[in-house]
Amino acid sequence: MAYKIISTAWDLAEKVGLSGKSFLSVSELSKEQLLALFELARALEPIGRSSANFLNGKVMATFFYEPSTRTRLSTETAMRRLGGSVITEATPLLSSSAAKEESLHDTLRVLSKYADIIALRHSDYDLAMDAARTAAEVPVINCGFGNREHPTQGLLDIYTIWRMFGNLENVTVLVAAADMSRGRSGHSMAMGLAKFGAKIILASPKDLPTPREVVDILISSGGQVEEVFDCTTDMMTDLIAKADFVYLPGCRVPKGTDAREEFRKRNQPYYISLEQLEKARKNGHMTYVMHSLPRFAGEFDENIDKTEHELYFKQVQFGVFARMALILSMIGV
Ligand code: CP
Numbered sequence: 320m321a322y323k324i325i326s327t328a329w330d331l332a333e334k335v336g337l338s339g340k341s342f343l344s345v346s347e348l349s350k351e352q353l354l355a356l357f358e359l360a361r362a363l364e365p366i367g368r369s370s371a372n373f374l375n376g377k378v379m380a381t382f383f384y385e386p387s388t389r390t391r392l393s394t395e396t397a398m399r400r401l402g403g404s405v406i407t408e409a410t411p412l413l414s415s416s417a418a419k420e421e422s423l424h425d426t427l428r429v430l431s432k433y434a435d436i437i438a439l440r441h442s443d444y445d446l447a448m449d450a451a452r453t454a455a456e457v458p459v460i461n462c463g464f465g466n467r468e469h470p471t472q473g474l475l476d477i478y479t480i481w482r483m484f485g486n487l488e489n490v491t492v493l494v495a496a497a498d499m500s501r502g503r504s505g506h507s508m509a510m511g512l513a514k515f516g517a518k519i520i521l522a523s524p525k526d527l528p529t530p531r532e533v534v535d536i537l538i539s540s541g542g543q544v545e546e547v548f549d550c551t552t553d554m555m556t557d558l559i560a561k562a563d564f565v566y567l568p569g570c571r572v573p574k575g576t577d578a579r580e581e582f583r584k585r586n587q588p589y590y591i592s593l594e595q596l597e598k599a600r601k602n603g604h605m606t607y608v609m610h611s612l613p614r615f616a617g618e619f620d621e622n623i624d625k626t627e628h629e630l631y632f633k634q635v636q637f638g639v640f641a642r643m644a645l646i647l648s649m650i651g652v
Contacts, residue, residue, distance in 0.1 A: 324365055328373070328647065331359035335648035341451055341459040342645060345473045345510040346536050353511060356474065357481050360637075360644035367400060367640050373651050374403035380434035381407045382426065383462065384417070384441045386573060389612060389635060390462045390471065394438045397642035401651070406434065423447065424454035431456035436650045438462050458649045466501040466571070467530065471645065472611050473507025475638035479609070479630060480512075480564065482637060487515035493562035495555065497585040498570065499523035501578065504611035505568030506533045513542025520558060522547045524585060550588045559606050560599040564630070565591055567610040567619060583615070591619040596628050609634060 332338075334355040337348075348356075379398040383391050387409075395405045411417040417426060423441065427450050430437050437459045441447035444465025451459040463469040481487055492512060494505040499521060506529065509519045519537060521529045525548035537544050547558065559565055567589075570582040591608060599606050608623050610631040623629050 324362060325371060325373070327362045328359060329651070331355060331362055332644075332648040333652050335359060335644070337645070337648045338650075338652035339458060340649065341455070341461075342470060342649060343448060343451055343459065343461045343464075344468055345470045345507045346540060348511075348514075350514040353474075353477065353514065356641070356644050356648065357478050359648060360478055360640040361482065363643045363647070364640050367643065370400045370402055372402040373647055374398070374401040377403040377435045377650055378433065379403060379405045379436050379438060379646070380430045381405060381409075381438040381462075382411055382415075382430065383409055383439075384411050385463065387440055387462070389638065390440065390469075391438070393635070393638045394460065394462060394471070394642050394646075396639050397646055400639070401643055401647055403646075423450040427451065427455040427459070436460065436646065441465070444468070460645065460649070463503060463571075466503055467533070468507050468510075469503040469611070470507045471638075471642055472504040473509075473511050474645065475634060475641040476504070476508040476566070476609060476611070477511040478641040479634045479637045483607075483630065483633070487512060487517060490515070490564065491518040491520070491562050492564045492566050493520045493522060493558050494529075494566045494568065495522040495550070495558075495589050496568050496570075497524065497582045497589050498527040498578065499529040499568070500527045501571055502529065502568035503571060505566055506530070508566055509533075509537055509542065510540065513537040513540035513544075516541045516543065518543040518545070520545045520547060520562065522550050522555070522558060522589070525549050552588050552590075555588060555591070556595045556598065559591065559595050560602065560604055562606055564607045564609055567591070567608070567614075569611055569614055569618065586618060590617070591623070593620045593622045593626065593628075596623065596626075
């Protein structure tokens with residue numbers, strides 16, 4: 320059994336075609352590569368709670384310039400489940416030489432001398448993309464750059480849909496937030512689904528929309544995109560009744576910032592209640608709720624947690640498998 324998993328995994332990892340490459344955007348992967356990654360993630364699920372010696376001797380450096388629970392710890396878990404080891408810096412602005420003004424470019428160059436792969440989170444999208452492309456000498460995983468993209472979250476979200484429903488082609492997803500300009504996990508998730516021709520409804524206030532560059536990528540990738548602005552609760556109820564999934568990217572900015580307070584103030588029309596979901600269900604339509612987490616109290620109805628509509632904690636588990644598949648295909652082959 321173990322031998323079969325290992326030989327299947329190596330074959331699938333090669334098929335993904337990411338060996339030695341960075342993973343900076345879901346938009347860089349083809350539909351075929353995404354499906355190969357999902358096949359690999361499913362093949363690795365049986366060892367997702369134990370470990371195997373795929374990456375014995377390989378080292379991952381995780382460097383997170385922004386707070387994280389899920390992304391850093393599940394990426395590290397994935398590396399360890401594959402038999403590799405991890406060096407980590409969770410507070411670089413306090414405890415690394417970033418506090419002594421070392422540039423991101425120099426930091427990635429230095430980390431490349433220690434590690435075989437770097438998992439990076441950074442608040443500046445352009446700077447992080449440039450440093451990953453020009454300074455890192457080993458593959459880099461984008462674990463959330465700025466407001467724009469969070470590709471491993473997008474990958475695990477689509478993997479969750481694929482695992483639960485086995486189909487990405489005929490999906491309608493409602494991506495909704497009181498601020499879509501910073502909804503990086505929603506952007507990345509939609510970029511993946513667009514490759515399968517999915518219908519993507521983007522709902523937000525008109526002055527905090529999904530960035531134009533992201534919408535353009537969704538359309539050019541084959542997504543059927545609709546933008547809806549300044550929703551009322553009734554409008555959201557109607558949209559929920561059309562969607563297979565409501566995807567909430569949540570508020571990614573930390574406590575104490577103006578952007579977070581603004582999000583909180585404007586969230587009311589985007590609040591999803593169990594009643595709205597049950598109303599659609601009575602009319603024969605099942606809608607699932609996804610959220611990249613963390614959530615704040617009052618963001619959406621927590622009574623959904625114990626119902627069949629909940630997918631947000633399932634996403635967390637699928638995240639380890641998706642990240643195992645990604646890491647193995649980047650440095651295992
Ligand atoms: N979903 C997500 O990115 O969560 P963390 O910020 O806790 O990593």
